[in-house]
Amino acid sequence: MKLRPYQEQAIQATLDWFASGKERPCVVLPTGTGKSRVQAELIRRILEDTPYVRILALCHSKELVDQNYQETMTIWPACPAGVYSAGLNRRERAQVLFAGIQSIHNKADFIGYYDLCIIDEAHSISGKNKDTMYHNLFADLYAINPRMQILGLSATPYRLDSGNLVPKVFNGIAYEYNIIDAIKDGYLCEVISAPTKTILSTDGVKMQGKEFAPGALEKAVDKEHLTRACIEEVIRVGEGRRSWLGFASGTEHAEHINDILNEYGIDSKFITDKTPSFDRDDWINKHKSGELKCLVNNAILTTGYNNPMLDLVFCMRPTQSKGLWVQMVGRAARLYHGKQNALLLDFGGNLERHGPIDKIKGDDKKEGRGGDAPRKQCPQCFEAVFASARFCPCCNYEFQFDESIKIETVASNAAVLSIQLDKEQKKMEQRAAKSIEDLIKLGYKRGYKNPTYWAQCIMKARKK
Numbered sequence: 001m002k003l004r005p006y007q008e009q010a011i012q013a014t015l016d017w018f019a020s021g022k023e024r025p026c027v028v029l030p031t032g033t034g035k036s037r038v039q040a041e042l043i044r045r046i047l048e049d050t051p052y053v054r055i056l057a058l059c060h061s062k063e064l065v066d067q068n069y070q071e072t073m074t075i076w077p078a079c080p081a082g083v084y085s086a087g088l089n090r091r092e093r094a095q096v097l098f099a100g101i102q103s104i105h106n107k108a109d110f111i112g113y114y115d116l117c118i119i120d121e122a123h124s125i126s127g128k129n130k131d132t133m134y135h136n137l138f139a140d141l142y143a144i145n146p147r148m149q150i151l152g153l154s155a156t157p158y159r160l161d162s163g164n165l166v167p168k169v170f171n172g173i174a175y176e177y178n179i180i181d182a183i184k185d186g187y188l189c190e191v192i193s194a195p196t197k198t199i200l201s202t203d204g205v206k207m208q209g210k211e212f213a214p215g216a217l218e219k220a221v222d223k224e225h226l227t228r229a230c231i232e233e234v235i236r237v238g239e240g241r242r243s244w245l246g247f248a249s250g251t252e253h254a255e256h257i258n259d260i261l262n263e264y265g266i267d268s269k270f271i272t273d274k275t276p277s278f279d280r281d282d283w284i285n286k287h288k289s290g291e292l293k294c295l296v297n298n299a300i301l302t303t304g305y306n307n308p309m310l311d312l313v314f315c316m317r318p319t320q321s322k323g324l325w326v327q328m329v330g331r332a333a334r335l336y337h338g339k340q341n342a343l344l345l346d347f348g349g350n351l352e353r354h355g356p357i358d359k360i361k362g363d364d365k366k367e368g369r370g371g372d373a374p375r376k377q378c379p380q381c382f383e384a385v386f387a388s389a390r391f392c393p394c395c396n397y398e399f400q401f402d403e404s405i406k407i408e409t410v411a412s413n414a415a416v417l418s419i420q421l422d423k424e425q426k427k428m429e430q431r432a433a434k435s436i437e438d439l440i441k442l443g444y445k446r447g448y449k450n451p452t453y454w455a456q457c458i459m460k461a462r463k464k
Contacts, residue, residue: 006177011042013175025174026152030182031330035153040072057098059120062087064304069098105133108140121303122152123323127168128161156323158362160210179358188333190341191416194237198229200347202318211320218250230347231260234314241312244294247328249317254298268294303327308334311342318348322360325350329357344416351414358418
C-alpha cells in the first residue's frame, strides 16, 4: 500500500533528523492519520538499511500494542518482531519488540540492548515527574546503551501537568501535520457539534493538581435526572447515526449512563478499568464491527481506539486537560464508507473551555486553574474568557451584561474546528481589530501563513 504524502514526509523528516546528529525528535500526527503505519514503515526502512539495529516500540495499552504489531507484520511479514504484553499473554524477546509500558517498565535486564525506542501516544510521558514507569525504563535502558535514541509519536505533544513535551521530554518537532490539512486533503472527516440543552456543571468541584478531582467530579455530575436528560438528547439528536461512543466521569457514572441507554432500548455496554479482559475485548470488537451500537467508557478509550465507523461522540466528562479533550474528539474523525461527518455532543462545557481543537496548543503555563472559574466564549473569535470579562482579550469584543437577571449556563454548538466559524463571524472579528498590530495577532490566531501581509491588505482596504 502506497504511503500518503504526509506519511512519507514524516518518515523522511525523522530519518533526516537522526542523520543530522540530532536526538529525541517528536512527530505530531492527528488522531486517525495513521501513526501505526508511519511507525511500521519507519521500522522497515531502518532495518533494511541497517539490519543489526534493535528497536523497542512502546505504548500504554494492550490494544495499541497489538495494533502496532499487526500493522508492522502486515506491511513487512519478514520483520523480526515479537510482543511483550501481560494483557496479550505474550512475553517474548525480539529484535523489534512491541511492548506495553506497564508490563515492561522494570524488565530492562530481560529485554536487553536497544538502539531506538519509539513511544506511541508519547504524551503519556510526564515532563514534570521523573519517577514514572517511562522515565525509570529509559534510565535502565540508557545504562545498557548510553547512545540509545528516543522517538515520540503523538497527536497532542503536551500535558496538563507539565505543558509542552518540547523541550522537557523531546528536543524538537521533526514533523507536524495539522488536522485542518488532514480534513482538506481528504484523510479525515469533519467533526461537528450540535446544540444541547443540558450541561454538567462543575461549580464547586475541587481540583486535584490541575484537573478536576475524579471523585468530586463524579459526585457532581452523576445525578439521575442529569444523566437521563443527557441521554434523551443523545437519542434524539443521534437518530440515524451508526456508531456511538460515550465518555463518562467515573466508573459508576459509566454504569449509570449505560443503564439508561439500555432502558431506552439502545444496545450498549460500558467498560472501565474494572471490566474483565474477556468482556472488554468482546465488546470492543462488537462495537468496531457494528454489532454493538454504543460503547460507554471511563478513561479507557481516550487514546488508541481505532473505530472508523464511529460517527457520534457524546462527552459527559468535563476536563481541564487540552490533550485529553483533543484525544476524545479525535476518536470520531476517521473516514468510513458513507460517513459524511461525525457529531459531537459536549455536555461537559469543554468546547467553551478550550475552543476549536485545531487551535489548541500546549504551553508551559498552568492548563488547569485553582477551581473552575466561570468562563464564557467570545461570539466573535471563540476565545474562552472569564465570565466577568467586559472585553475579549483577543478581538476586543465588548460583552453585554444584564445585571437584572442571572443567566443559567447551557451547552452550546460552539465550533469544534476553526474552519466552522462562519464568514460573518470572521468579518465581525476582523472589524473588531482596531490596529494593524491587532490584525497581525488575529492572523496568527487564525493560523495564516503570512499574517503581516494579510493585515496590511486589510488596512489598505479600510483606507479605500
